[in-house]
Amino acid sequence: MKSTVRLFTSNSFWIALFCILAAASVTAIFIIANSGAKGKIAKIYSNNELVRTVSLDREDEFTIKSKEGYNIIRIRNGKISVCESDCKNQICVNQGETDNDLIPIVCVPNGLVIRVENGNAKSDYDTEI
Amino acid sequence: MKNEDSVARSKNKKRKALYKYTAMAILTTVSLIFFTVEAALPPIPIQGVKVGFSNVVTLVAIFLLGKWEAFTILVMRIILASIFAGSVLSFGFSIAGGVMAFIIMAVTADLFGEKKIWITSVLGAVFHNAGQLAVAVAVTGTPRIFIYAPVLLLSAIVTGTIIGVVSSAILAGPLKRQ
Numbered sequence: 001m002k003s004t005v006r007l008f009t010s011n012s013f014w015i016a017l018f019c020i021l022a023a024a025s026v027t028a029i030f031i032i033a034n035s036g037a038k039g040k041i042a043k044i045y046s047n048n049e050l051v052r053t054v055s056l057d058r059e060d061e062f063t064i065k066s067k068e069g070y071n072i073i074r075i076r077n078g079k080i081s082v083c084e085s086d087c088k089n090q091i092c093v094n095q096g097e098t099d100n101d102l103i104p105i106v107c108v109p110n111g112l113v114i115r116v117e118n119g120n121a122k123s124d125y126d127t128e129i
Numbered sequence: 130m131k132n133e134d135s136v137a138r139s140k141n142k143k144r145k146a147l148y149k150y151t152a153m154a155i156l157t158t159v160s161l162i163f164f165t166v167e168a169a170l171p172p173i174p175i176q177g178v179k180v181g182f183s184n185v186v187t188l189v190a191i192f193l194l195g196k197w198e199a200f201t202i203l204v205m206r207i208i209l210a211s212i213f214a215g216s217v218l219s220f221g222f223s224i225a226g227g228v229m230a231f232i233i234m235a236v237t238a239d240l241f242g243e244k245k246i247w248i249t250s251v252l253g254a255v256f257h258n259a260g261q262l263a264v265a266v267a268v269t270g271t272p273r274i275f276i277y278a279p280v281l282l283l284s285a286i287v288t289g290t291i292i293g294v295v296s297s298a299i300l301a302g303p304l305k306r307q
Binding site: 009011014018021022024025026028029032045048068088089090091094095102103104106108109111113115 | 168172175176216218219222240241245248251265268269270271273274276279280282283286287290
């Protein structure tokens with residue numbers, strides 16, 4: 001019992017545990033970044049509501065407004081990105097462009113979520129403006 | 130004789146209380162300054178990653194003043210920061226992360242003590258990020274945001290270690306207990 005407590009409060013135990021967790025995180029980040037399929041369409045949600053479905057084939061730039069603020073979304077070279085936002089942390093802008101259907105672009109302050117999907121681009125295109 | 134003794138004792142008590150409240154006020158200010166300066170610096174361009182310098186104050190306060198005093202400082206800082214430069218949402222994020230981090234740090238502070246404060250700090254950082262991630266998922270209704278968990282776990286381990294080392298240096302040096 002005493003030795004268990006000593007192990008649990010020892011530096012080496014926690015160094016080992018945190019190193020394992022860090023290594024696992026790095027592995028997971030690599031796996032996530034390299035998996036996921038290239039998507040053809042993007043669904044844009046504002047405050048949990050689907051406001052627009054766009055094709056990634058065509059170049060486009062438009063603004064999504066919510067009661068919290070605005071985000072300007074750009075589609076270029078088959079990839080989607082947020083190029084401007086009035087939010088404070090700018091996480092959505094810093095994320096850059098993506099066509100990966102696994103990783104959504106999220107702007108929490110403005111309630112914006114962009115999800116890339118591998119849907120049929122033509123039939124879905126701009127139907128839900 | 131007896132009377133003098135009790136007078137001296139109550140004087141001492143008053144001095145201790147004065148020391149405590151002054152220290153709390155100063156630490157709240159310092160914490161707010163850290164928070165504001167960090168917010169003004171260019172952000173780290175990774176989802177929600179920041180060093181969290183204000184947590185140095187929380188950690189130092191736990192050992193210097195006590196848990197409830199540290200909690201009061203933390204909550205005061207979050208309220209003041211939200212009033213000066215925040216929204217209802219950023220308040221929600223800060224309080225979720227802050228309270229999660231505080232609970233785990235208060236529980237483990239005695240276990241690891243001042244010498245192994247870095248472990249408490251890393252655990253605090255991990256729980257802070259977990260709390261904020263949970264709020265992000267709840268607010269956006271997008272469970273897929275959990276995909277950022279590995280990034281946030283890694284950043285918590287790195288930033289938590291930095292904050293822990295800084296805190297122990299402060300506790301061992303300039304703020305040695307009287």
